[in-house]
Amino acid sequence: MKNNELKNRDLDVLWHPCTQMKDHETLPLIPIKKAHGIYLEDFEGNRYIDAISSWWVNMFGHTNEYINSKIKEQLDTLEHVILAGFTHEPVIRLSERLVKLTPANLDKCFYSDNGSSAVELALKMSYHAHYNDGKKKSLFVSLSNSYHGETIGALSVGDVKLYKETYEPLLIKTVQTPVPVDMSETAAVEAAQKFEELCQEKASQISALILEPLIQGAGYMHMYHAKYLVLVREICTKYDIHLIADEVMVGFGRTGELFACEKAGISPDFLILSKGLTGGYLPLSVVLTSNNIYAKFYCDYNEHKAFLHSHSYTGNALACAAANATLDIFENNNIIAKNKELAEYMSQKLQKFLQLPNVSQIRQTGMVCVVELQGYDAKERIGLKVYEYGLQHGVLLRPLGHIVYFMPPYVITKEEIDIMMDTAYEAIKNL
């Protein structure tokens, strides 16, 4: 009853993200009453395992008692204050911790409130850093099949047709270099060589290479070898090009290490974090960069040299409190080590999918597992069928086209992994 009532009221006044709204004539919209741990619950008492961490943001479950308590504590002390000319303890503490936890030479934190706007920020900072050095480098290079968000600049460096094509006339000019075709080291070496060839031709114009380290999330969970990061890091340094690591999705343990760059032992010039940063609670993003780049902006007042960029909610205190609580949990509960066991368990379960004739490939990087389907036309909307089957059986799976993937919160148990993956298996078997 309540489910239906809310659904109708919703459709009267809301326009949902990344959705063809007409689908909701037949596809039920699901009002969620409450959530706890990995479970979402609707008004009829149906529970759904959140196998995609509510669009890749949730780390330690919904209504996590510890994070809740820290946000409540902050709420009664300071909810928000302007971050220009003023500061507060949660943002200082968070910045100190991020500088310590991230790879070397990331010394300064600049905040924003979502992944796309942090991408914009990094692009502007990169261009401006070269500008302050007297160089006009206005070209950005990204990987084929990449995704960096939906705002005009972020969309411009992205390469997923589905999101980009319509807006092409509005976008800034960028260049794509091929992503390694698969997870092999050979593919990594070949793709890096292509990037170097591009640099030989255009380095004087290129401001930065932006990439999603190891996993291209919205790019159908395409994965590649860490060797690629090692090689492009060297090439970027050689040609005076910044390396921007967009760890919006892969950051905070998704790849098995706290940050994906650690898997390659590299330091980018800019590191972008968002999604998991607040444990999936509140919008917050940050760009970390080096003291060296920071110094290029530091001088007596000169209106062209300072980074005069701001967002109203920069460094929101509640969001920083949630982020600090999230880092506490990582620190106090040995999460990265424990995740290795969960990842190993998922890896074993993943093998079974290869028995299905409509599965072409499985792949995994850390806490992200993928089952790729074959033999379907895009028009068949095969992912939607898996999605509907999942919901009927208590699991929120949200395939990207023919890619079924698992990216659960880290509080999932082995028994719950069984339910999540067995349900997907049945969904695929029944297609």
Ligand SMILES: *Cc1c(COP(=O)(O)O)cnc(C)c1O
């Ligand atoms: C989600 C995502 C973004 C955009 O973040 P929003 O908060 O949705 O704007 C950028 N880069 C990557 C790699 C992402 O996965």
